Amino acid sequence: MKAVFFDFVGTLITRAGENVTHQNIVREVLERAGRSDLDVIDVWKKYEAETSSAFKKLAGGPYVRIKNIDTEAMQKVGKHYGFRVPENFWEISISMHERYGKLFPGTVETLKNLRGLGIHVGMITDSDNEYLERHLRALGIRDLFDSITTSEDAGYYKPHPKPFQLALERAGVSPAESLYIGDNPSKDCVGAKKSGMLSALLDPTGEKRKLWNECDFVVSELPEVVDIIRGLIMKKWKRGR
Secondary structure (H helix, E strand, C coil), X not given: CCEEEECCECCCECHHHHHHHHHHHHHHHHHHCCCCCCCHHHHHXXXXXXXXXXXXXHCCCECCCXXXXXXXXXXXXXXXXXXXXXXXXXXXXXXXXXXXXXXXXXXXXXXXXXXXXXXXXXXXXCCCHHHHHHHHHHHCCHHHCXXXXXXXXXXXXXXXXXXXXXXXXXXXXXXXXEEEEECCHHHHHHHHHHCCCEEEEECCCCCCHHHHHHCCEEECCCHHXXXXXHHHHHHHHHHHC
């Protein structure tokens, strides 16, 4: 094995941290709109429903700026509750991601250990470049990646093969030499496997057990990825003896 690629949200940063981030985005928006009468959690749930619906429709399709998707979702929420969304909504969103994003335990250790094995460490994620760059730097892990490929770069969202193919080209490795880790079986595992890559699912609670068969490996925490790579390297070494 020569390369390991990671998804971002739900794989390196926690969904719980994302929820806290989005709740603070809503809190800031309501404060600027002068709407202290509205419940932050109620408005957040409405915002999450709007963004979730939009992204489900885009899966595997042509890239649309996430900035636009999130802004339009918040505008729909604002119309529903009767408040005006600040013109600098996207800057508010990014700044809250920088402030409240939370890495899974073992993330830094995993990335460093893979690099110590001489593995190309990359990322393949559905994201706008500006958001991702600022978020990674705020988390202090930007320099731990040898390559980063976004849906903005590829022009398509996962599980379309283009993001995976572009990442492989940038890393200079073949699909058979690569492992992709994500938290969504239908997007991450299916997309990677269709591109000829091995796939691993991060499922800390086992809640996605019914879809485990979509993936080659299942891990409950990120450091297990290093063990998988060591095992694959050893397997290849034994075959070559």
